[in-house]
Amino acid sequence: xxxxxxxxxxxxxxxxxxxxxxxxxxxxxxxxxxxxxxxxxxxxxxxxxxxxxxxxxxxxxxxxxxxxxxxxxxxxxxxxxxxxxxxxxxxxxxxxxxxxxxxxxxxxxxxxxxxxxxxxxxxxxxxxxxxxxxxxxxxxxxxxxxxxxxxxxxxxxxxxxxxxxxxxxxxxxxxxxxxxxxxxxxxxxxxxxxxxxxxxxxxxxxxxxxxxxxxxxxxxxxxxxxxxxxxxxxxxxxxxxxxxxxxxxxxxxxxxxxxxxxxxxxxxxxxxxxxxxxxxxxxxxxxxxxxxxxxxxxxxxxxxxxxxxxxxxxxxxxxxxxxxxxxxxxxxxxxxxxxxxxxxxxxxxxxxxxxxxxxxxxxxxxxxxxxxxxxxxxxxxxxxxxxxxxxxxxxxxxxxxxxxxxxxxxxxxxxx
Numbered sequence: 180x181x182x183x184x185x186x187x188x189x190x191x192x193x194x195x196x197x198x199x200x201x202x203x204x205x206x207x208x209x210x211x212x213x214x215x216x217x218x219x220x221x222x223x224x225x226x227x228x229x230x231x232x233x234x235x236x237x238x239x240x241x242x243x244x245x246x247x248x249x250x251x252x253x254x255x256x257x258x259x260x261x262x263x264x265x266x267x268x269x270x271x272x273x274x275x276x277x278x279x280x281x282x283x284x285x286x287x288x289x290x291x292x293x294x295x296x297x298x299x300x301x302x303x304x305x306x307x308x309x310x311x312x313x314x315x316x317x318x319x320x321x322x323x324x325x326x327x328x329x330x331x332x333x334x335x336x337x338x339x340x341x342x343x344x345x346x347x348x349x350x351x352x353x354x355x356x357x358x359x360x361x362x363x364x365x366x367x368x369x370x371x372x373x374x375x376x377x378x379x380x381x382x383x384x385x386x387x388x389x390x391x392x393x394x395x396x397x398x399x400x401x402x403x404x405x406x407x408x409x410x411x412x413x414x415x416x417x418x419x420x421x422x423x424x425x426x427x428x429x430x431x432x433x434x435x436x437x438x439x440x441x442x443x444x445x446x447x448x449x450x451x452x453x454x455x456x457x458x459x460x461x462x463x464x465x466x467x468x469x470x471x472x473x474x475x476x477x478x479x480x481x482x483x484x485x486x487x488x489x490x491x492x493x494x495x496x497x498x499x500x501x502x503x504x505x506x507x508x509x510x511x512x513x514x515x516x517x518x519x520x521x522x523x524x525x526x527x528x529x530x531x532x533x534x535x536x537x538x539x540x541x542x543x544x545x546x547x548x549x550x551x552x553x554x555x556x557x558x559x560x561x562x563x564x565x566x567x568x569x570x571x572x573x574x575x576x577x578x579x580x581x582x583x584x585x586x587x588x589x590x591x592x593x594x595x
Contacts, residue, residue, distance in 0.1 A: 215296045225282050225292045227275065232299035240267040244353070251349060266350055270357050271297055273330050277361065278302040280326040284319045300445060301361070308550070309460060313383040313392070320376035327362035331355050369400030371449030393457035400450030408443035412436045459586065466585050467548040472566045472575035473497040477506060480531035484520060487512070487530050498576035500565060501534045510534030511541070511563045511576055535561065542567055545574045556582065 215228040245263035248255060255262065278295045281304040285292050293305040310316040334355035341347045365373040375396040383392035412435050475498035478487040487499050499512035516533035535541075540559025543566050547555055556564065556579065564577040 215294055216298075222279060223282060223286060225286075225295055227295045228297070230296055230298035233271065233297050236299055237264070237267040237271070240270070248349065251344060252346065255346070262346055262350070266353055269350070269354055271302075273327070273354065273358050274302045274361065276330060277323045277327050277365075278304045280322040281306070281319060284322045288315050288319065290319075300442065309389070313380040313389075316383065317377050317380035320373040320380065323373050324362040324365045327358045327365070331358040331362065334358065367403055368396070369403040369446065369450065370396045370453040371400065371446070372403075375400050375450075375453075390457055390461050393453060397450040397454045397457075400453070401447055404443040404447035404450065407446065408439050411439035411442070463549040463553070466552060466582070468543055468552055468566050468577055469545045469574070471581050471585060472545065472577050473581070475500045475573065475576045477502040477508070477573065478512075478530055479504070480509070480529060480534070482530050483526050484517065484528045484530055484533065485525040488517075488525070496575075498563070498578070499530060499534075500573055500576065501530055508537055508565055508573055510536045511565055513562055514578060514580070515562065535563065537565055541565055543577055544569065 216230040216233070217228060219227045219229055221227070241260055241263040243263075244266050245260040248259040248262060252259065274297060275295070278297075282292050282295060285304070285306045288310060290310065291307045293307050296303045296305070306319075310319055334351050338348065338351040338355060341351065366377075368374040368378040370376065370379065370393070378399060379389070379392035379396040381392070382395045383389045386392070474494070474496040476487070476491045476494050476496045477500050478490065480501050480503075491497065491499060498514075499517075500508050501510040501512060502508050510531070512530050512534045520528050520533070538559065540555075541561050541564050543552070543555055543564045545566050545568055562579055566574045566577050568574050
């Protein structure tokens, strides 16, 4: 399965601030590596991770496939598990090719890809931005299943030239079938599957509204989740898939039900996440630096905190900007640092000791809005930013806390 875009509620700057002590006081840290398991490499500059859950699945595939090899090639003995492990690795290499197809297409359209992660049920390409047109969305989704179909054909060709019942024959047949299954499953027309993104693109093209496409594809995805939860155990129990299941995996009824429940939960959750992300993106234009900015008062670096807060209260301001003798901004007093100073000590603490030194990346135009605003905040993680007019005049201070609250409201607001 493939999911793209940001997962969860975006938190620009959260967790990336310097604690305010030591030689790097007040300096924003570099964004952390996205992580997500064992780093395997960076093809096309995109990190590829293997999640811990992959090792569980690899062990399960090795055990199940090794048991089936004992029936077909009993002469292998214990070596059958080495062959089965090779199959598990080769299968996930095919999944990686599937994900790389999405990545190459995204990069071709100048869409940043945060990472690729191989996990419990396949892989995920985390594409950080939405495509601009339904045509590009369709292509971006279709290239993954297309590559899986191509890989199925690649394994089919040499299969015609090897003897059936041999190790190469069993491996090639297994890889051919597994890639065809991956392609067929991902073409199902419901989010978060590739087929769901293709359906989203079609509805988007017809209606002219990307949100309409997302809603349609997400609800079809939820329908698929119910169908998988009910249908997979029913098919295996009635024998419609019983023989195939016994020959390939040896799953019992309870195992089939558990597998169906996990798959259904993943599809249902992915569809819900797609709806929430789309709702958030729909309201992003409403997030404007000018409307989210707190009014600030300028204070010189030697000003005691108590005096600075008194001036702010009189002016009805909620933020402090440290300025030099000419009134040029030098730093933003951190809200968390203020809260950490006991009230009885505030007359003796200068604001300079609580300020984060300004960098060019921490100066935000009051006209920024939507994704442009978020991109600017992500480029320089911090807790507070100085908001300025185009003339360079101080407008106020933007806190990431306020941005996060705006995200929550946007997520809770019904879509148009």
